[in-house]
Amino acid sequence: MxxxxxxxxxxxxxxxxxxxxxxxxxxxxxxxxxxxxxxxGDSIKTAIHDFEGDQTYTEKPGHNFVLNYTFSDVEVKDYDGLVIAGGRAPEYLRLNSSLLDMVKHFFTEDKPVAAICHGIQILTAADVVRGKKLTAYPAVGPEVTLAGGEFQDIPADKAYVDGNLVTSPAWPGHPAFIKAFLDLMGVKISI
Incomplete structure (x- = not known):
């Protein structure tokens, strides 16, 4: 598996x-x-971001999500792909050097990576977007450019693929984002 x-x-x-x-x-x-x-077994708190006509998203309390694995037990070589969630977590997670080293592994080994919304902040901090085309939540676009990436301004319900990397601006892009990641992973779904 x-x-x-x-x-x-x-x-x-x-x-x-x-x-x-x-x-x-x-x-x-x-x-x-x-x-x-x-x-x-530890829980994280989530936040619901919605688009309600304001200049940026609104934020409301979400669910508690139970982690099913311990970060310190991760052996990065054992994984076939990486997915990075967005929201506010990436702004502080990107300060963890062990996490950034894990992310770099997936790019060095050319394994599939998917990042959405503000999750791209972890990629920019890991210095893995240089020369790549990718998208993010629009407010993260300047970080992509400063990190040497080429920001793609696409609708929120789309995804962008460049090599082993799939990105999307926000959760409305889940169908395209997840399909593109599954394609990179070699999954074929037929109906």
Whole structure:
């Protein structure tokens, strides 16, 4: 069974954690949801981000999400792909050097990586977007450019693929985002 490393943390976006985590399990992956400095069985708090006509998203309390693996037990070489949730968690998770080293491994080994919304902040901090085309929540676009990436301004319900990397601006892009990641992982779904 293929393994996916799933990075999330306190005040991650609710949908951007719950939906990909469950969908990847649905297709048969062993998905290890982890957060630095937390253990299997610990909970993280999520936040619901919505688009209600304001200049930016609104934020409301989400669900508690129980981590199913301990961050310090991760052996990065054992994973076939990486998914990074968005929300506010990436702004502090990107300060963890062990996490950044894990992310770099997936790019060095050319393994599939999916990041959504503010999850791209972890990629910019890991210095892995240089020369790549990718998208993010629009407010993260300047970080992408400063980190040497080429920001793609696409609708929130789309995804962008460049090599082993799939990105999307926000949770409305889940269908395209998850399909693109599954394509990179070699999954074929027919109906």
């Amino acid at each position: 293929k393994k996916i490393l799933f990075i999330t943390g306190d005040f991650t976006e609710d949908y951007e954690t719950m939906v990909p985590f469950q969908m990847l399990q649905m297709v048969g992956y062993d998905v290890h949801a982890v957060c630095p400095d937390k253990n299997k």
